[in-house]
Amino acid sequence: IKNNFFNQAQYCFENINGSCHKTSWSSGIRITLYVVLGFLTILTLGGNLMVMISIAYFKQLHSPTNILLASLACADFCLGLTVLPFSSIRSVETCWYFGETFCRFHSCLDASFCYSSIFHLCFISVDRYVAVTDPLIYPLKFTVPVSGMFIAIAWIFSLVYSFSVVFTGANDKGIQELVNALSCVGSCQLVFNKTWVVVSALLYLIPFFTMIALYSKIFAVAKRQARMIEMMSNNIQSFGNYSDRGRKRERKAAKTLGIAAIAFLVCWSPFFISVIIDAFLNFITPPLLFDIMIWFTYSNSAINPLIYSLFYPWFRKAMKVIVSFKMLRLDCSTMNLFPN
Template identity: 90%
Template sequence: VQYCFENINGSCYKTPWSSGIRITSYVVLGFLTILTLGGNLMVMISIAYFKQLHSPTNFLIASLACADFCLGLTVLPFSSIRSVETCWYFGETFCRFHSCLDASFCYSSIFHLCFISVDRYVAVTDPLIYPIKFTVPVSGIFIAIAWTFSLVYSFSVIFIGANDKGIQELVNALSCVGSCQLVFNKTWVVVSSLLYFIPFFTMIALYSKIFAVAKRQARMIEIMSNKTQSSDNYSDRVGRRERKAAKTLGIAVIAFLVCWSPFFISVIIDAFLNFITPPLVFDMIVWFTYSNSAINPLIYSLFYPWFRKAMKVIVSCKMFWLDCSTMNLF
């Protein structure tokens, strides 16, 4: 039996992984961390540098990238060590602070995704007055709400210990020196889950309406421009348009659902069934959730040609000796 701290009574047990498993785990988790940092940093630099990208929608995307970048910079490195070593070596106070940052950036990412869906809904369903409704100040209000609420909620609940009130006996039974596992009582589990499910169902509803409008517009365009074509060719073209719209609009919702749902389902089950999820399984679920921060740049940026063009300029370092900030990216 190995302990996290050999000379301290009440130390947690340490899982003795083989060298091959530890090295492989560090490589995989390190790659995910670097992908999260690099992808989101590229998004932030692109939108901040190129003036043509200064729009309300892109400011939301840049703020989303900032939340995911902060998660990769301040949370994932310490979580990687905890996962591979199966011990927390950074103290109880920093454990609380680390958990607060973790929750803050994750909830901020969720709210940004929800606000982006609101932005896209207004743009598609009401394109004529969209520039009047969704301005830079409105985008700034959404960004401020996402950041302020996430930070205030996370620090007020976790850092002061409100999350484990009423279950002190269970906390004492599960706690040991070298552990950094937060336990939530049923009340805060329900509240935290609602902060996930409400944005999720909002995104589902909005993207469903967006898809319906896009499908209707695709049919109208085909009818107006291809009246002389055969009905078979017309049906094929409309079908391709609808599938493309479904893929583009649904990929964000699917990624969000796949990455986040297992975590909140596990948390709810643990709260009401006395934490039956094995630690290793729960840790894998947490990292699966973290992967959404690495996927976000691919979904909201790499699918846009302007981002690929901006990335080539940044990677080639042309921005340092040429005035590329006003170049045409579209």
């Protein structure tokens, strides 16, 4: 029965001493894995490309908030374009065939785009918090230069942090013996010492708790506004059934914001918990389980355009225009995308 799923383990490089073991999956398993991972990659590329084209093309969408959304989509698109194809081959073949130098470069891009995505999500929560809690002065506080500053911070810090830590060798300083014991020819999994694991975890936890705190306050404001609408509906009959609509609005706000926070938590928490445990317990996580958790983090880049864009009517309308090639009309970029 076991041979129906995978054959006997082989080596990544048969003629090289110290080569990693290779798990030779059956053809059915390999095809299934390539289809699933390929679909996730295409979804990441297609969804985020659609967001970037929509915001760049339609003049009505040229706002500070949407610029942040476009930059977030760019980070996720770059991940799907430069990282996911090689990660797919590594996951299915259980070997790295692209050399040690490119392994480090690939890992740097991986970390850079993922951290950039995290920071963008955090800055978007800041934008929405200001918009909801201070709507009158929001246009003065959150301008295009402010949005550009957030984008610059997200990109520059992510790239500088990832490349400096990995290419200086700071990530495995002090644990060379353990790294040598775990390493083999054909693997591409960077090991981080306890110091950098804690730093990396903080770079995840701080944005996450910031998002939770801000979204909680946004939900509280939405709830208070729904109650005010309900009070108004009880006093003014001409407003109609505002009570029901207020409750629906409250539920919709809770659902949208809840999906964003939960998706971020579900996709990223298993990976960072595993990384922290491994650093303090000598890397006990099985490679297959660790690889699955990595793909969970990647999936957040495919989910982002669904959560932050597909819930908006203007994006659905823009997507229909793009897919139907109506955008080739000269006057299409100025069309009204917002419902009356």
